[in-house]
Amino acid sequence: MSPIDARSPTVAPSPAYPASPSASAVATLSGGVPPEPAPTVGASRPARRYEGRAVAIAIGACVAALGLALGAAHLMRLAQVRLTPNPRAPLPLAALAPLPQLDMPTYVRGRALFVATCATCHGPAGTGVPGLGKDLTHSLFVFERRDSVLVDFIRKGRDAADPLNTTKVAMPPLGGNPDLTAADLGALVVFMRGLQDPRRVPDVPEVSAPVVVAVKEPTDKEKAEALEAAGGDAERAEWIASGRKLFVASCASCHGKDGLGMPGLGKDLTTSEFVHRLSDDDLLAFLLKGRDPSDPANTSKIAMPPKGGNPALSEDDLLDIIAFLRSVAKTPGDSRKPQP
Numbered sequence: 001m002s003p004i005d006a007r008s009p010t011v012a013p014s015p016a017y018p019a020s021p022s023a024s025a026v027a028t029l030s031g032g033v034p035p036e037p038a039p040t041v042g043a044s045r046p047a048r049r050y051e052g053r054a055v056a057i058a059i060g061a062c063v064a065a066l067g068l069a070l071g072a073a074h075l076m077r078l079a080q081v082r083l084t085p086n087p088r089a090p091l092p093l094a095a096l097a098p099l100p101q102l103d104m105p106t107y108v109r110g111r112a113l114f115v116a117t118c119a120t121c122h123g124p125a126g127t128g129v130p131g132l133g134k135d136l137t138h139s140l141f142v143f144e145r146r147d148s149v150l151v152d153f154i155r156k157g158r159d160a161a162d163p164l165n166t167t168k169v170a171m172p173p174l175g176g177n178p179d180l181t182a183a184d185l186g187a188l189v190v191f192m193r194g195l196q197d198p199r200r201v202p203d204v205p206e207v208s209a210p211v212v213v214a215v216k217e218p219t220d221k222e223k224a225e226a227l228e229a230a231g232g233d234a235e236r237a238e239w240i241a242s243g244r245k246l247f248v249a250s251c252a253s254c255h256g257k258d259g260l261g262m263p264g265l266g267k268d269l270t271t272s273e274f275v276h277r278l279s280d281d282d283l284l285a286f287l288l289k290g291r292d293p294s295d296p297a298n299t300s301k302i303a304m305p306p307k308g309g310n311p312a313l314s315e316d317d318l319l320d321i322i323a324f325l326r327s328v329a330k331t332p333g334d335s336r337k338p339q340p
């Protein structure tokens, strides 16, 4: 029914983008992507049928000149962009006719995954969070890479020691969420394409429901571990299992999936004196607030975002996460209960 369904049967991985900037220029020219010159050629054809040849030629010449000028403007904009190594330069996309529309359900799924896993560092709109992740809406890296290359990139991340790393902050493998599937990665790439060229996703539905956290159900082994950690208390075991899921989705990007911390990002929470010292209520208050780099208590000069950057987490969710943190705490004598 919608133009989206009709025009975009293909989803990632698709060769929607050429591999290199030079290829992109070639594709643009040979594919006749610039919209303005194309109709002018067609328009000059019926002119030939006029009796007054001179009039026709004059009109044709004007139209052709206009077409050339527009074409040249396109080329100049492309050239400018390619010569500027600044990733915040306007995307060449803005100067091109829109690419085919993206599959809306895939885009919406990608958006939910992005908000849950990537937004902590890249911001919910992909424009980046200072000191954490980069702006992806203007990233030439994203623009120039094929879908399959981007999927690979997300899978591997980019270590702070990687020569390609420009910020000295790590992009963790899978954004720190080991539960992302190949289909999830494809949807994330579709979402990033839409971020870069919103014309490909007209009429995007509003984000209505709270963000669904994309994680697998706990395995039997994890359930057994949770039960053991809860000292056989089945209800507490459920909180721990749920907390583990939520932690992997919202906190693992910086603290690692077992809470052991990530170099240059979040701290080890299993041995944290701070976690050990605080009651569940105080820890909840901390998680709601986070710890800004400007906070005197901040030791790393990296932000701990409120709710770990996932506004969809409820207080109950956070309490489950706290139950999980208690269960992995190594500090001896931890009561795993609110301190009296």
Ligand code: HEC
Binding pocket: 087, 114, 117, 118, 119, 120, 121, 122, 132, 133, 134, 135, 136, 139, 140, 141, 142, 150, 153, 154, 158, 164, 165, 166, 167, 168, 169, 170, 171, 172, 174, 175, 176, 188, 253, 254, 265
């Ligand atoms: C813990 C923070 C963090 C999370 C979570 C994170 N990223 Fe990143 N990401 C980064 C950092 C830092 C960089 C820049 C690394 C550098 O300096 O080259 C980056 C770079 C990127 C780039 C390359 C951009 C460029 O122009 O070089 C892409 C694409 C990307 N991230 C996508 C994602 C996606 C998709 C997710 C979610 C699955 C995600 N990131 C989750 C921190 C993060």
Ligand code: HEC
Binding pocket: 120, 121, 132, 247, 250, 251, 252, 253, 254, 255, 265, 266, 267, 269, 272, 273, 274, 275, 287, 291, 297, 298, 299, 300, 301, 302, 303, 304, 305, 307, 308, 309, 321
């Ligand atoms: C974007 C990265 C990031 C995310 C996501 C994140 N944290 Fe943090 N967290 C940090 C950083 C950085 C610190 C250390 C701040 C400092 O230097 O004091 C920190 C500190 C903490 C501390 C205090 C530890 C201590 O010893 O001072 C706790 C507890 C904590 N985080 C829990 C969580 C939980 C739970 C989540 C998920 C809901 C989460 N964090 C998500 C980056 C993050």
